[in-house]
Each structure stands twice: as C-alpha cells, then as structure tokens.
Amino acid sequence: MQLLMLGIVFLAASAPVPTVHSVSDISQQFTFYMDGRFHRQYLQDVGKDVRNWGSLSKLDLSNANLLILTGGDPRIPYDAGACQTIDAFLHGGGTVLMMADGARVPQPGAAVMQRYGAELPDIKPKRPFRGLDQLEGEEINFRRGRVLTLNEDWTPLIVDAKERPVLARRQVGAGHLLLGSRGLFGQKPDASDPINADWVQPLLVTAASTKAIDPKKKHRRTWVEHRREVGPLMVEYHDGTERFADAIVEVYHEVRPHLRHVTGVEPSPGMIKNMLILPTGGGGFSSGARIAIGAWWGKFPESRYPMVELISHEAGHSWVLPYAEPLWNEPIATYLGILVGRRLGMPEADETLKRQIAKARKLDPDLDAINPLEDGAPRDLIWGKTYHVFEELESQHGPGSMAKYFQAKRALLEPGRKGYSMDDCVAVWSVAAGEDLFPWFQSMAFDVRPERTDLGARVPNP
C-alpha cells in the first residue's frame, strides 16, 4: 500500500507541468517548420504549442503566454486588427517573439516592429557574434540574416562584430517583445536543426513566465474563420487569403471534370470535402478529405499552369486513396496534373513532362537499367521513369489507359485490404490493359513478380 502510494506521488512529481502555452502563427505565412517544428526544437519539454491558422485579429490569447511570429509575406500584411492583438497581448504580460529580417521587399513584420522603435534594414551582419546581458558567454550560431536598428527602449542580446544587434528585447506594458533575425533559429521541416537551443529555450521560458497560464485549461488551435460551400466543396480561408480563394476555386472547378475524365472515376468516397487556402507560395498538402493549396503557388494568379498542376496533384492524392500508389504516389499525382494541363491546352504540361524524362535519361539512357524500386534509386530517375511508363502505357494500351487503370483498381481491391505493392499495381495494370504486363515492366528493370501478389491469378494469360 505504501509502495503504491509512493509510486503515485513519484509519478505526479515527475509529470511535467507546462509553464509555456505558445501559439505559433502560420496565418501570415505558412511553413511546415512553423507548423510544430519550432516547438519541437525549442519548447518541447516545457511547453504546449498550438498553431494559429486564422486571422491574427481574431486570435484568443487569454490562456497563452508566448506568441511566435515570422516576418511574413508581402502579399499578406499584418493588418490593423493583427497589430491590436499583438499589442494587447504584450500589454497583458504576454511574450512575443518576432523572427524577421530586413529585405529588399520589406517583410510585413518590419511594419509591426516599427511602432516599437525597431527598424529592419537590409544590412548583413559581420561575424563573430557575441551574447550580451543574459546571453553573455553563450555560443551563437547564425545562418543568413540581417541586423536590427533599435531605439533606446531595447536591450540588445546578441551583437555582431560591429556591435550591431541581431537579437534584442524590450518591455511593452507588462510583457516582453523579443526581436531576432530569422538566422538565429532552425528552419528545417524535419526539425533536424535546433541551432541555439541551449539559450533559446531558457530565454523564451523566462520571458513567458511573466504571464501565468492555466495548464489545466485546454490550449486549442485556432482554425481559419471563414468557410464557404462551393458545390460539394467546403472552401476554408481567412481574411488574408480571402482574395485568392475565389480564383483558386475557379481553377478547381476547371480542373475537376478533366481529373474525372483522365481517371475515369470519382474521387474515393469521403475524399476532398475541404479545400484550405494556405498563405504560402510553397505548395500544398493533402490529407485525403482536405486538400490545402498554396495561395500564390507558381506566381498565381499571374501564372496559371502551376496552379492547375498543384490542384490536380493534391486532388489526385484523393483519387488514389484509400490505397496510396506504391513507388510513384507523388509522381502519379503530378502526372495527373500534366494530363489535365494538356487537356487545357497548356504548353507547360508537355514541357514539364519532357524535362523530367530527360533528367531520368541522363541517369539511365534507355530507362531499362536502373530498378526504380531499389534502395537509393535517384528521385529524378523515379519521376522521369514513371512519366515514361505512363506515356508508353497510353501509346500501347490507350486511349484512356489511366482511366482503365483507376477503374480496374477500384474494382479489384476489396475493402479492408492491407497494403498495395508494386506487384499488386502491375497486376491491376495488366487487368486494365487486358494483357500480362509483368514481362514488360521487368524489361524496364522493375523488380515485380506476379507470384508475390494475391492479384496474380487475375492477370490475363497470353
């Protein structure tokens, strides 16, 4: 009994109580890094983080004590409401970390900092860097970035060889404002570069401790606040992405019937219910039911083809589910985009295709030597060879070979099936083409065999 109680006491004492409730803002500019990796690198053991996807002006920060901001993208300025949210949070004792730099085209974060007496000039610092105040003696790791110009309200925390600050802190009301060059923090989407973690964590924790949070109260993410039904689709966006939403929906409607045509089927049941407009030019993602589209991908709306390809790609993922394609799950999605672009008469579609096949031929001139399934097969080989295979299948078994494939896949794969291998895939292609395609794939150096798939019996005999 006593032992048991001791155990409970011990557990209770060792369970960490978070002292930091942080909000990583991804509403001004979305990056996978800010979507949780910053927290993993610097605050994992001490804090709980949620992301803000919605307009900053509507963000509830009552149970948060740290707001993490980036310089943002000039297409989405920090609006007056966002600035009010930031200012009120600071005056209420919250800590704001702004990671931003001077640039030829100023980042919107620069305008936010101006009202607090900081300028972000487009001036590179000079090594070495030196910690001051609470960072005295710390090792400073610095990637690329710019210096800060500050008024006397600021306390520099890191300076360059010419005593110009790259990180500084000031009081605003009861709260702390930290301004630092982006080059002091990690950036990799896999969180593998926690530079300066030794001092970043204590710096943030100490500053945030000014405002108490209630760790028992749920710390929830904030989603985009606008949603609109457009046909079968729920489009999701916030104030800053609103002006892109309509044009992207228009492209989606243009693309969809062509995707339906080239695949010969509707998206899998339950897929593509939502389309989220992401504040980025960096691409998109798909979770099947929700596709997320970078608002200014490929210089949209000035250029259209990249958006056609991206939407087709992300939507294409929802067409192949619930059985993701082996090996070429990513290339097939882009290939669907190429087919759609072609049907829309866009010359960039064939240019994209030819460019990628040429890259593969540099590695494997006749595309019959390298097994794309082997470990370490180069990405360019996998992508180019995939396109080549699909083009060949169309010329030998078309027209509409891709549609026949998708239809055969839907018909053959039973619900509850586990996995979908390249052997399975070639069996399905064989059924679609009405011909045993294993020898043909083997002639192109694919290691595929009918005896390794339960669908082998369905492969047509010669």
Ligand SMILES: [Zn+2]
């Ligand atoms: Zn993808």
